[in-house]
Amino acid sequence: MKICRYTDPETQRTAFGVIEGETVFGLEGDLSAGNLSLERSEPSIRLSDARLLPPVAPSKIVCVGRNYREHAAELGNEMPPEPLLFLKAPSTLIGDGDVIELPAQSQRVEHEGELAVVIGRRCKRIAEDEDPLSYVLGYTCLNDVTARDLQRKDVQFTRGKSFDTFCPVGPYIVSGLDPTDLKVETRVNGQVRQSGRTNAMAFPVAHLIRYISHAMTLEPGDLIATGTPAGVGPLQDGDVCEVEVEGVGVLRNTVRASVR
Ligand code: ZN
Numbered sequence: 514m515k516i517c518r519y520t521d522p523e524t525q526r527t528a529f530g531v532i533e534g535e536t537v538f539g540l541e542g543d544l545s546a547g548n549l550s551l552e553r554s555e556p557s558i559r560l561s562d563a564r565l566l567p568p569v570a571p572s573k574i575v576c577v578g579r580n581y582r583e584h585a586a587e588l589g590n591e592m593p594p595e596p597l598l599f600l601k602a603p604s605t606l607i608g609d610g611d612v613i614e615l616p617a618q619s620q621r622v623e624h625e626g627e628l629a630v631v632i633g634r635r636c637k638r639i640a641e642d643e644d645p646l647s648y649v650l651g652y653t654c655l656n657d658v659t660a661r662d663l664q665r666k667d668v669q670f671t672r673g674k675s676f677d678t679f680c681p682v683g684p685y686i687v688s689g690l691d692p693t694d695l696k697v698e699t700r701v702n703g704q705v706r707q708s709g710r711t712n713a714m715a716f717p718v719a720h721l722i723r724y725i726s727h728a729m730t731l732e733p734g735d736l737i738a739t740g741t742p743a744g745v746g747p748l749q750d751g752d753v754c755e756v757e758v759e760g761v762g763v764l765r766n767t768v769r770a771s772v773r
Contacts, residue, residue, distance in 0.1 A: 514551070516540070516651060517685040518570075519563040521556075527566065532685060537563045544650070545570050545734040547635065567608040568653055568686045569631055569734045574601040575725055576657055576674070580714050580740025587743050596716045596724050601657070601738070602675040609684035609764050614771045615750065616676045619660035622748050625741035626699030626707050626756035629655035630718060631686050632737070637730040645722035648731070651688035654756040654764035655738050656681040656699075658748070681756070681766045682736065692718040696759040697742055701752050709742025 515532040529544060530537040531553050537560050538553035578597040579585040585592050607613070615622050633650030658680065664673030692711055699707035711717075716724070721737060731737075748754060750770035757763045 514651070514688040515685045516551075516568065516688065517563070518566040518568050520566060521558055522562060522564060523558075530563070532560060535560045544633075545572065545732065547733045549733070565609055565684055567606045567682045568684070569682065569736060571603055571606070571734045571736045572732045573729075574603060574605070574680060574736045574738060575729075575731075576601055576738040577716070577721055577740040578670075580716055581709055581742045582713070582715060583709075583743035584741055584745065587745070592715060596721055598725065598728070599670045599674065601680050604677060605675050605680035607678050607681050607766070609681070609766070611681065611766060612678065613656075613658055613681060613748065613754065613766050613768045614676070614678045615748065615768060616660065617771055619663050619673075621660065621662040623659050623661050623745045624699055624701065624706065624748055624754050624756075625657035625659055625745050626697055627655045627657055627738045627741050628692060628695060628697055628711055628718075628758050629653045629682060630692070630722065630737040630739065632731045632733055632735040635730060635732055636722070636726045639723045639726045645719040645726070646692075648722060650733070651686035652690050652692055652758065652761055653682055653686045654684075654758045654761055655736065656754065656756050656764065656766065657738050657741060659745075681764055683764050684762050687761045690760050696757075698757045699744070700755045700757070701746070701748065703753075706746050707742050707744035711739070713742065714740060
């Protein structure tokens with residue numbers, strides 16, 4: 514099932530929807546409010562007429578650093594003994610086709626293509642005999658855009674990871690996917706920069722969800738960015754950056770230098 518958030522240009526109504534072929538059927542309710550119904554309802558519109566939005570409006574974006582050994586090594590970091598967590602501000606969020614803006618304060622903004630988990634049900638301290646994946650609505654593509662120079666300079670990650678437009682997500686959420694061995698590829702202007710498989714994660718998806726749930730309550734619509742494979746590199750004005758997750762789709766964004 515492909516779940517999106519969209520605006521109907523005729524009615525200006527924004528809603529969740531399910532994509533079937535070239536048609537978007539509206540869904541009742543709101544994921545973040547915990548009352549999204551997956552029963553399709555009328556009206557439907559053509560996919561080409563719908564303006565797709567970021568598929569979630571999360572209360573938080575929880576990110577995992579250094580979850581792929583080769584990526585940790587390329588930045589000269591040791592592997593952490595437990596998942597290394599940080600947050601991105603929800604105001605970073607943009608959707609498929611939106612523009613990544615390079616802030617004037619940074620000389621080095623990099624792409625990080627990642628598999629993202631979308632939480633479907635509230636969870637807190639998931640028990641040992643519970644399956645963390647049962648709390649997942651689906652998966653999507655995410656670009657954890659990072660001002661690398663500021664991340665290093667500030668020591669902690671808040672500013673370098675949370676400029677506006679630094680979290681492209683989408684184009685939609687795919688449910689019913691097994692996250693354990695998916696290809697994650699990032700291309701810039703058609704050239705492959707990052708290519709990895711989720712089976713190389715130091716801490717797999719189920720482990721991450723349980724671990725995070727023991728630190729903070731995960732709400733419906735919350736995003737977990739599961740870490741990036743090796744090959745991170747700079748983005749320049751005019752670039753087209755694509756993140757593709759096998760079984761999900763392609764998230765495509767253009768890059769623009771901000772005007773001072
Ligand atoms: Zn990342």
